[in-house]
Amino acid sequence: MYKILVIDRCHFSRNGLKEWLNHPDYFTASFSVTGIDNLLHAREHILQWQPNMVIADFYSFMGELHHIQQLSSIFAACGNTTRLILLQSGHAAVLDDYCAMQNSWRSAEKSLSLQGLRTLIQEALVSRPPFGEPKPVTPLLTLREERVLSLWSEGTSNEVIAAAMRITVKTVYTYKRNIRMKLGADNRFSLFLALPETMAAG
Structure with a gap:
């Protein structure tokens, strides 16, 4: 199969x-x-x-x-x-x-x-060739950053994110800063705004 x-x-x-x-x-x-x-x-x-x-x-x-x-x-x-x-x-x-x-x-x-x-x-x-040895993959975001971004995008508060991930609120802020830097977001709101017409239309 x-x-x-x-x-x-x-x-x-x-x-x-x-x-x-x-x-x-x-x-x-x-x-x-x-x-x-x-x-x-x-x-x-x-x-x-x-x-x-x-x-x-x-x-x-x-x-x-x-x-x-x-x-x-x-x-x-x-x-x-x-x-x-x-x-x-x-x-x-x-x-x-x-x-x-x-x-x-x-x-x-x-x-x-x-x-x-x-x-x-x-x-x-x-x-398709047969599966070879697994190769390391370097993602843009770490798994923990992906988890923070997922919760963040759902509107979850920093306190709830911290509790869910068993980290401090200060660490949540650090994750969010790193996510914004990696994704090229100018501020904490731009991640959740629609892309400019020129970028979406290309």
Whole structure:
């Protein structure tokens, strides 16, 4: 059984791909498909679950992507053993340029026909090398920083974050400062504002 991870902000895309991949009329292979709509958790999911393939629409996250380097840990986690197919729902120059320099296996638009996508998936499965030794992956944010950012983005107070993570409030402030620096946020509010029109549209 092949494992496929779908990274997409759209609920319908994730579930639609899952249903289509598991339809016996389209594929003879058997798939276990998992969908995820959170970039912060995608890297850990790839490292722990070790899918044969990742199908990602990074464009769907452009409204919440504050620094293009956030995607680096996902590319690194896929490495040379997990085939990464970018199935983008739109274009942004900053995203297109960054992805062109990374190690994705193929890139296509979401408007690709199902037959075209089926061919891509079959080629990816045939060409995928066996899993090698796990390689260290250096993420943009540490796991604890990802946890702080996740709680922070939900509106959790510093005191509650500190209690949940068993750290001091002062340490929460330090994590937040480091997160802002790594993500290029000018202030503590800009992480949660929509991106400027020019960045989102590219």
